[in-house]
Amino acid sequence: MKRYKVLFVYNPEAGNGLIKNNLDEIIDKFQRKKLQVVPFRTEKKEALLDIFAQMDPAEYKKVVVAGGDGTINTVVSGMLKNNVDLPIAIFPSGTANDFAYYFDLPLDLKAMIKVATEENYTYADVGKVNDKYFVNVAAMGFLVDVSQKTDPNVKNTLGIVSYYLRGLGELPNLKPIPVKITSEAYSAEDNIYFMLVMNGRSAGGFKKIAPHASINDGKLDVVIFKEMPIIELMPMLVSVLTGNHSENRNVLTFSTDRLLVESDQHIGTDIDGETGSELPLDIQVLHNRIRINTVTKDMEGSIW
Secondary structure (H helix, E strand, C coil): CCCCEEEEEECCCHHHHHHHHCHHHHHHHHHHCCCEEEEEECCCHHHHHHHHHHCCHHHEEEEEEEECHHHHHHHHHHHHHCCCCCCEEEEECCCCCHHHHHCCCCCCHHHHHHHHCCCCEEEEEEEEECCEEECCEEEEEHHHHHHHHCCHHHHHHHCCHHHHHHHHHHHHHCCCEEEEEEECCCCEEEEEEEEEEECCCCECCECCCCCCCCCCCCCEEEEEEECCCHHHHHHHHHHHHHCCHHHCCCEEEEEECEEEEECCCCCCEEECCEECCCCCEEEEEEEEEEEEECCCHHHCCCCC
């Protein structure tokens, strides 16, 4: 039997109200494609997780999620925890939209609808940290503290600029963190400032954090910013902006399908923009675990 229902999960605050203000138009366009929209407004994460616990996947064709990486994370987590195996379409309407950027998904509403109502899919890996999932990045260290101290309203208004401003203000408090890293690709005890475990290529709006990463290669790309003299910090940050940080002697990069991160100090962690797990961190990749609605050839190069 053909399935026509579409669960449409949207964050009313994301994208300065883009989805909320155009919801009737979205429903109309889906109905014209003979797709029945079942809208769900995300306010509480627990309520969204309950939806997937209660839904019958056999009644649905796909799940559409409108929001940023945090909202996508909640949807994917709810689906995986409840064995909901449906394709996912994304309306990028968050602050940085790093996961959507990887797939070159459109920011224009009409183009978003066009992608979501078609049947072009790409498999994607999902990362897992202890008992939590991530679609784009797991992070720990200095910049996590910056992100978690930044007012959500400021994030929505200034976007990634808010992170830069807050980060500059926190630089005098920068302290190295001792960690033990264990993986097949690299194992050592290091003093670090920050660490990123990437499934995608960009994070926090920085487009070239892991420029060679593939989201369905069964690997995670690890980027470690080691302890360094303060005088070398600014050149390192410039190299991150240009995507040349892998050549910086203070930056370590490697790929692996699993790693363990331990420390005897408290370290702030982040998963797709939300508060992450406590250490130790057992990080692994789940290969080709989800399907994402992607751009068809006739739409390529038309959006970002």
